[in-house]
Structure formats: structure tokens, C-alpha cells
Amino acid sequence: MDRDPEPDISAYEPEDVDLSDPSLYLNRELSALAFQRRVLHEALDERNPLLERVRFLAIVTRNLDEFTMKRIGGLKQQIEADVTETAPDGRTPEEQLEAVHETLRPMLATQARCYRDAIRPALAAEGIEILDYDDASAAEQSELRTYFEESVLPTLTPLSFDPAHPFPFISNRSLSLAVLTRHPNAEDPTFTRIKIPPNRPRLVQFGNETRYVLLEEVIRANLDLLLPNVEIVDTALFRLTRNAEVRRNQEVAEDLIDMVEDVLEQRRFASVVRMELSPDADPRIRSALATQLGLDEREIYDLAGPLDYRNLAELTDLDRPDLSLDEWTPQPHPRLNGRRQQSFGTPDTSDQSVFRRIRDGDILLHHPYHDFTDTVQRFLSAAAEDPDVLAVKAAIYRTASDSQIIQSLITAAENGKQVAVMVELKARFDEQNNLEWVRKLEENGIHVAYGTVGLKTHTKTALVVREEDDGVELYSHIGTGNYHSETAKGYVDLGLLTADRDIGRDLTKVFNFFTGPSLDEEFRELLIAPVTMRQKFTRCIRREAQHAQAGRPARIVAKVNGLEDPAIVAELYRASMAGVDIDLIVRDICRLRPGLDGISDNISVYSLVGRFLEHSRIFYFENGARAEPAGDDDWGEPEYYIGSADWMTRNLDYRVEAVAPVTSPEIQRQLRFNLELVLSDNRKLWEMDSDGEYHQRYPDDGERVISAQDILMREALKAGRSDDPAAGIPGDYPLAGELCVAGNNSRQAASADTRSESEITAQTGDQGNAASDADTTDEPSEVTDGGKSEEILSTYSSRWYVPDSVVYDYAVRTPDGERRYLKTKAGVTDLLERLYSYSE
Numbered sequence: 001m002d003r004d005p006e007p008d009i010s011a012y013e014p015e016d017v018d019l020s021d022p023s024l025y026l027n028r029e030l031s032a033l034a035f036q037r038r039v040l041h042e043a044l045d046e047r048n049p050l051l052e053r054v055r056f057l058a059i060v061t062r063n064l065d066e067f068t069m070k071r072i073g074g075l076k077q078q079i080e081a082d083v084t085e086t087a088p089d090g091r092t093p094e095e096q097l098e099a100v101h102e103t104l105r106p107m108l109a110t111q112a113r114c115y116r117d118a119i120r121p122a123l124a125a126e127g128i129e130i131l132d133y134d135d136a137s138a139a140e141q142s143e144l145r146t147y148f149e150e151s152v153l154p155t156l157t158p159l160s161f162d163p164a165h166p167f168p169f170i171s172n173r174s175l176s177l178a179v180l181t182r183h184p185n186a187e188d189p190t191f192t193r194i195k196i197p198p199n200r201p202r203l204v205q206f207g208n209e210t211r212y213v214l215l216e217e218v219i220r221a222n223l224d225l226l227l228p229n230v231e232i233v234d235t236a237l238f239r240l241t242r243n244a245e246v247r248r249n250q251e252v253a254e255d256l257i258d259m260v261e262d263v264l265e266q267r268r269f270a271s272v273v274r275m276e277l278s279p280d281a282d283p284r285i286r287s288a289l290a291t292q293l294g295l296d297e298r299e300i301y302d303l304a305g306p307l308d309y310r311n312l313a314e315l316t317d318l319d320r321p322d323l324s325l326d327e328w329t330p331q332p333h334p335r336l337n338g339r340r341q342q343s344f345g346t347p348d349t350s351d352q353s354v355f356r357r358i359r360d361g362d363i364l365l366h367h368p369y370h371d372f373t374d375t376v377q378r379f380l381s382a383a384a385e386d387p388d389v390l391a392v393k394a395a396i397y398r399t400a401s402d403s404q405i406i407q408s409l410i411t412a413a414e415n416g417k418q419v420a421v422m423v424e425l426k427a428r429f430d431e432q433n434n435l436e437w438v439r440k441l442e443e444n445g446i447h448v449a450y451g452t453v454g455l456k457t458h459t460k461t462a463l464v465v466r467e468e469d470d471g472v473e474l475y476s477h478i479g480t481g482n483y484h485s486e487t488a489k490g491y492v493d494l495g496l497l498t499a500d501r502d503i504g505r506d507l508t509k510v511f512n513f514f515t516g517p518s519l520d521e522e523f524r525e526l527l528i529a530p531v532t533m534r535q536k537f538t539r540c541i542r543r544e545a546q547h548a549q550a551g552r553p554a555r556i557v558a559k560v561n562g563l564e565d566p567a568i569v570a571e572l573y574r575a576s577m578a579g580v581d582i583d584l585i586v587r588d589i590c591r592l593r594p595g596l597d598g599i600s601d602n603i604s605v606y607s608l609v610g611r612f613l614e615h616s617r618i619f620y621f622e623n624g625a626r627a628e629p630a631g632d633d634d635w636g637e638p639e640y641y642i643g644s645a646d647w648m649t650r651n652l653d654y655r656v657e658a659v660a661p662v663t664s665p666e667i668q669r670q671l672r673f674n675l676e677l678v679l680s681d682n683r684k685l686w687e688m689d690s691d692g693e694y695h696q697r698y699p700d701d702g703e704r705v706i707s708a709q710d711i712l713m714r715e716a717l718k719a720g721r722s723d724d725p726a727a728g729i730p731g732d733y734p735l736a737g738e739l740c741v742a743g744n745n746s747r748q749a750a751s752a753d754t755r756s757e758s759e760i761t762a763q764t765g766d767q768g769n770a771a772s773d774a775d776t777t778d779e780p781s782e783v784t785d786g787g788k789s790e791e792i793l794s795t796y797s798s799r800w801y802v803p804d805s806v807v808y809d810y811a812v813r814t815p816d817g818e819r820r821y822l823k824t825k826a827g828v829t830d831l832l833e834r835l836y837s838y839s840e
Contacts, residue, residue, distance in 0.1 A: 032588055220235050379497060396483055510656070557582075559586075559617060561587045623636065684707055
């Protein structure tokens with residue numbers, strides 16, 4: 001029987017603040033480009049190893065290509081449909097498109113300069129040369145000409161445009177050479193397009209040396225062999241990006257597979273939304289391309305350099321450890337590797353089945369620190385082979401082209417188990433791969449659902465049904481990342497393996513929806529979009545505001561990929577104005593403006609960009625955990641959640657998503673450490689200003705460098721190798737402080753600060769967050785500014801101090817011996833007045 005619904009909580013409504021004011025919201029598209037600037041910074045940052053900078057140069061091209069295809073393509077469609085509705089920030093589609101072009105153009109120019117002025121010379125200094133063709137010796141040019149004639153020329157197909165030939169089709173993201181030629185005695189030149197063949201090495205190597213010439217340069221220098229008996233008037237490299245936003249009405253599609261195949265075909269011929277072109281192109285080349293492709297001037301990007309940097313990633317495979325990051329091999333999980341050690345926990349060398357170990361207690365997986373094959377793949381492989389397993393169900397959004405996950409599901413079916421799989425055909429840019437898997441699964445007699453009308457299935461979940469001595473047990477995996485073995489090596493994701501029966505029952509309902517007629521609207525544990533998730537998150541935010549209004553400590557920490565939903569942003573603004581302390585770790589898109597006076601001055605926004613793509617979602621609501629409940633109060637335990645959903649409208653309203661509560665104190669402690677570690681990072685973390693600009697945090701002189709991803713790699717190694725019960729429990733890293741608390745131990749956490757400050761300092765190290773008494777004597781005068789604030793700070797000078805913290809600027813001692821950490825002076829004065837002015 002499902003639980004009674006939780007009572008609604010009214011929103012905190014501040015006076016004289018219009019939360020629909022467009023000035024309170026950042027533009028989605030420009031926020032996405034701000035993230036790409038942070039990615040580009042990794043290529044610019046000389047602190048990174050050289051080949052890591054090369055890798056990010058390639059990543060930027062791929063990311064900006066996808067942005068252009070999806071976001072610029074979508075804006076153009078809105079403009080063509082005469083959409084004039086404004087975004088939450090007040091911009092029309094036309095205004096957004098103009099701003100996007102103005103922002104994107106200098107970014108691409110910076111990328112080109114980075115390659116030309118920094119990366120390429122630095123590579124040459126290390127003996128890795130990318131030569132201009134003319135810089136090769138005569139003997140080398142002869143060698144290249146022979147290579148061209150024998151290995152490249154036969155693959156080329158010159159396509160001319162003249163009265164006898166139509167303008168050629170030019171595929172998306174293909175690199176091309178435009179050539180103007182003139183026949184003897186002809187007055188006008190002829191336009192010819194030559195596609196740089198993607199099936200030939202882009203970096204043409206000289207023997208075994210690390211010296212290269214780009215393939216397009218080899219082709220350009222030997223055009224006389226391809227186009228004989230004509231004059232080569234001019235050449236120019238160009239590259240097109242086409243719109244990916246092509247749709248067919250799903251409501252009228254006879255078959256979803258037919259619809260997806262039709263979309264794939266349309267995408268090949270979709271309209272061009274951007275052209276990158278050599279800056280010195282002959283005006284006749286420019287004019288021919290612009291006219292035939294229907295481009296206006298703002299859609300043409302004049303860029304010096306190779307135009308496409310994706311192939312440069314091949315250089316990262318060179319055996320140059322001196323120019324690369326240390327290699328990382330994902331580690332086995334201690335709980336699944338013969339040691340009972342809960343990620344960073346306690347060991348047990350007993351040898352048990354994966355299902356017995358899950359029954360012993362929930363297991364938190366953390367990729368790429370934990371090996372995907374040894375954890376998630378092992379879970380499903382065990383299910384496929386175990387004679388006691390009755391059924392296996394999985395939701396696949398993206399998976400590898402050689403997916404062992406799919407093979408395990410096929411094996412399960414072959415072994416007589418009931419297998420049901422949801423494969424999302426509409427996963428953008430993975431449609432073709434997923435179509436192939438659907439066909440293979442169906443050929444093996446597996447029940448396959450491949451989409452729902454009006455919703456995209458984004459949940460990353462699996463369910464195993466097993467017959468055991470005491471009845472049927474349900475084993476669940478709830479993840480933040482795809483069932484993709486390759487991306488699991490480079491994406492930071494979390495997964496929960498649990499035998500919690502309520503979660504298993506909730507998942508059963510979700511999988512029944514995939515193959516059945518409707519989605520249940522009542523769940524015991526899981527937050528499911530689009531039916532319960534928005535309401536639950538809204539309630540959690542409002543509950544924190546309620547705690548703050550009652551004078552209790554109130555805190556929210558959320559780690560997401562995107563924060564775009566205007567309603568959630570407005571709720572966070574209300575919570576901030578109510579006094580809730582909020583930290584948001586948002587990888588890319590963020591509409592919220594932190595630090596707005598009187599509105600979001602209790603909110604900070606951060607973004608972590610490192611060697612791995614941050615992809616995990618964690619939600620923490622303190623729920624009065626640092627205050628002592630009385631009587632029948634139903635609060636006092638913190639709430640942690642992980643799952644597939646971001647705080648974006650599409651995730652909350654238009655996708656099937658699953659977010660799971662984490663109730664194990666041990667796993668809560670791990671999530672707590674993860675959040676606090678990221679907020680303490682001073683190597684890869686960025687902080688947003690109220691205008692949407694980001695600034696990277698740097699360690700002060702002599703300060704210890706804290707890189708969250710590096711520390712997590714080291715901790716995973718320690719946890720996998722040590723028999724120490726405390727292995728992997730970080731104690732030697734100066735973190736941001738007790739930002740979060742864990743369940744069941746919340747009372748201890750609340751009372752921890754009643755110890756003497758010397759005791760706290762001894763435990764946390766001299767860079768801990770508690771200040772000594774000496775710290776409080778002179779510091780207060782630095783933050784007073786006259787008037788009432790100065791009077792309050794002066795009156796209660798013994799009640800507050802400046803802690804040694806990278807997150808908090810102030811700390812207040814409460815009457816019951818606790819400490820409250822705050823970010824703003826306004827927060828300090830307000831709290832001091834509430835705590836002491838009425839009691840003294």
C-alpha cells in the first residue's frame with residue numbers, strides 16, 4: 001500500500017520582489033556557451049600537460065558543433081516559424097540568435113589562436129611537428145606526392161558546379177576544399193568541391209617520426225594530379241554545420257522506428273546553420289557557397305587554421321607520458337571485490353555473490369573511480385547466468401556500439417529469464433546505434449519498448465527479480481549515467497545498488513509503464529518525472545525555507561548538469577530570501593544569478609571542469625539536521641538523493657526520470673565528502689558572478705592544491721588496496737567545513753562544534769574551519785561598514801569570527817554551542833540579531 005501524500009508547503013513570498021522579472025534570469029544559450037569557454041580554458045591553461053591541452057582543443061570542436069546543430073538550429077526554426085515569445089531572460093529568438101553568434105565567433109577565433117600561437121609551437125618544441133606543406137623538404141614533398149597519388153587520389157571525387165552540374169550536396173561537419181579552376185580560353189572560373197576523405201588519416205605522418213602534414217594540405221598541393229589541364233585560380237577550406245533539430249510529428253507517425261529513421265534521413269539534408277571558411281577565400285567562393293547554401297553573413301565564420309580540430313586527439317595516443325596526465329585505470333569496488341569495504345568503508349574478505357553483497361547493504365558506485373565492467377556489467381552478467389533470477393529489466397538511453405550490457409540481456413533471455421528492455425530511440429545522435437540494438441534484441445525474442453508518446457525516457461535504471469529461500473527479492477540499480485562502458489571511463493557518475501523492496505516495487509511500476517498503457521502517479525521512495533519529481537523537489541526547497549524562517553539552520557547543496565527550469569530558480573530565490581544557505585554545483589547551463597542583493601546573496605554557483613566530465617546529480621536538503629527537534633517534529637534527518645534528472649524543464653516535465661533517496665548513513669557520508677570536496681577544490685573549480693561571468697579559483701601562495709578528481713582517484717586506489725578499516729576515509733584534506741550532515745549521526749554532527757576549538761583544529765588540521773580565539777580579536781573590524789550593521793557586529797563581536805574556509809566568509813557561535821557558517825555580512829547581522837537581540 002502506498003504512503004499517504006506529504007502535505008503541501010506554501011511558498012515563502014517576499015515583499016517587493018517580482019520573480020518574473022527577466023533581469024533575474026540568465027539566457028540558456030549564453031550560459032551553455034559560458035560552459036564551453038570554461039572547457040576551452042583547459043586548452044589554454046599552461047598548467048595542464050600539453051597533450052591534455054590538445055585533447056581539450058578537440059573536445060571544444062565537438063561540443064560547439066553539437067551546440068550549433070541543436071541550439072542554433074532550434075533558434076532558426078523558431079524564427080522561421082515567426083515565434084516571438086520571449087525566453088525567461090526577456091530575449092526573443094532573433095535576439096538570442098544574434099547574441100549567440102556574437103559570443104560564438106570570438107570563442108572559435110580564440111581556439112584558432114590557441115592552436116596557432118600556443119599548442120602548435122609547444123608541440124614542435126617537444127619534437128611533435130605539424131608542418132605546413134611548404135616547410136617540408138623537397139624529398140619529403142616527393143614522398144607526400146607519391147602517397148597522395150597512390151593512397152588518396154583514388155578516394156577523391158571532385159564535384160563541379162556549372163550549367164551542366166548541380167550544386168553538390170555537402171554533408172554535415174565534413175571538411176571540404178573549394179577550388180576555383182579556369183579552362184584555357186574560358187572567361188569565368190568553375191567552382192569545384194573536394195571532400196577531405198574521412199577514411200584517410202588526417203595527420204599524414206613522415207615514416208615513424210612524430211612529424212605530420214595535414215591531409216588537406218597534401219591535397220591542396222597536388223591538385224594538378226586530380227584536376228589536370230586547368231588553371232588553379234584559388235582554393236579555400238570550408239566546413240558546414242547542419243541543423244539537427246528536425247522532427248516528425250510523433251502523434252501521427254505510424255511507427256516510432258519509421259519516424260526515427262525518417263528523422264535521421266532528414267538530418268542529413270537539413271539546412272545549414274553555420275559555415276566555417278578560410279579567411280582569405282576568394283570572394284567568388286564565398287559568394288557561391290553563401291548563395292547556394294542560403295547563408296547570411298553572420299552565419300559565415302572566417303577562421304584561420306585547420307577548422308576541424310577533432311582529429312588532433314589522435315596525438316594523445318602518443319607514448320609521451322611526460323606530456324600527458326598520469327594514466328587512470330578504474331578500480332574494482334571493494335564491496336564487490338572480495339573485501340567488504342563500502343566504497344571508503346570497512347573490509348570483509350568473505351566471498352559472496354553480488355546479490356548477497358547487495359543484501360548486506362546498499363552499495364554506492366562512483367565511476368570512473370570504480371570500474372563499470374566490474375560493477376554494473378557484473379551485476380547484469382550475474383543476473384543473466386544466475387539460475388535463481390526470474391526476470392531482468394533495463395532502461396537504455398545510450399550504450400556502446402559493442403555493448404556487453406546488451407549481450408548480457410540477450411544471454412538472460414537465452415537462459416529462459418523474462419527480459420524487458422526500454423531502448424530510447426530518440427536519444428539524440430545515438431538514434432542509429434539504438435535502432436540497431438532494438439533489432440538485435442527483438443531478433444532474440446526480448447520484449448523491447450522503444451519510446452513513449454510525448455516523453456523521452458532518460459532514466460538509467462535496471463531491475464533484477466530473484467527467487468530466494470525467503471521469497472522473491474528485487475535488486476535495483478539507479479544511476480546518473482548511461483549504460484555505456486566507454487563513457488563510464490570519462491564521465492563522473494554515481495550508481496546505487498540496493499535490495500530496498502520499496503525502490504524495487506517503484507521500479508516495477510516504471511517498467512510496467514514502458515510496456516503498458518499508463519504511468520502510475522504514486523511511488524513510495526523514488527522521485528519519478530513527470531509525475532512526482534517536480535512536486536517533491538519543490539517541497540524540499542520550501543521546507544528548507546520554512547526551517548530558515550523558524551530560525552533553524554537551513555541548507556541546500558545540489559550538484560547537477562543544468563539548472564534551467566524557471567520555476568525551480570524562483571523557488572531557490574525564495575529560499576535564499578528566507579535565509580537558506582544554498583550551494584549549487586552546476587556543470588553547464590544555469591539561469592540563476594547568484595549574489596543579487598536581497599534576492600540571491602545566500603546562493604553561490606560553482607562549476608567544475610576537469611579531466612573527467614562531471615555528470616553525476618546529487619541533491620542534499622538539511623531538513624533541520626543541525627537543530628534539535630522536539631515532540632512530534634517530523635524533521636531532523638537530512639535527505640540525500642541521486643539520479644538521472646537535472647533541474648531543467650525537459651527533465652522534470654517531458655522525460656521519464658528516476659531519482660532515488662539515499663538513506664544509508666555510510667553512503668550519505670560518501671556523498672557528503674564528495675560535495676564538500678568539490679566545494680573545496682581550488683584547481684578546477686569556477687565560481688559565477690551575478691552577471692553570469694565565471695572566475696576560476698586558484699590556491700593562494702603556499703596553500704595546498706585541492707583537485708577533487710585527483711583526490712577521488714587516490715582515494716579509490718587506497719580503498720581498493722588497504723585492509724585498514726579506515727581506508728579511504730579522507731582525514732588529511734582541508735575541506736570547506738561541515739557543509740552537510742549524515743543521517744542517524746546528525747545529532748553528533750550538530751553537537752560536534754561544542755568541542756573546544758583546539759580540539760577541532762587538532763582533528764581537522766591547521767587549515768580546518770574552526771578559528772582559534774586569536775582569530776576573533778581583530779577580524780570583525782574588517783567587515784563593518786557603519787550604521788546598524790556595525791553596531792550589531794560590534795555589540796556581538798565575541799559571537800562571530802572569520803573562519804579559515806574557502807566557502808564561508810563568516811561563522812557565528814549560537815547560544816547552544818553550535819556554529820553557523822555564512823557567506824554574507826547581511827546574513828551574519830541578521831542571524832546575530834535573531835539569536836541574541838531578544839534574549840539579552
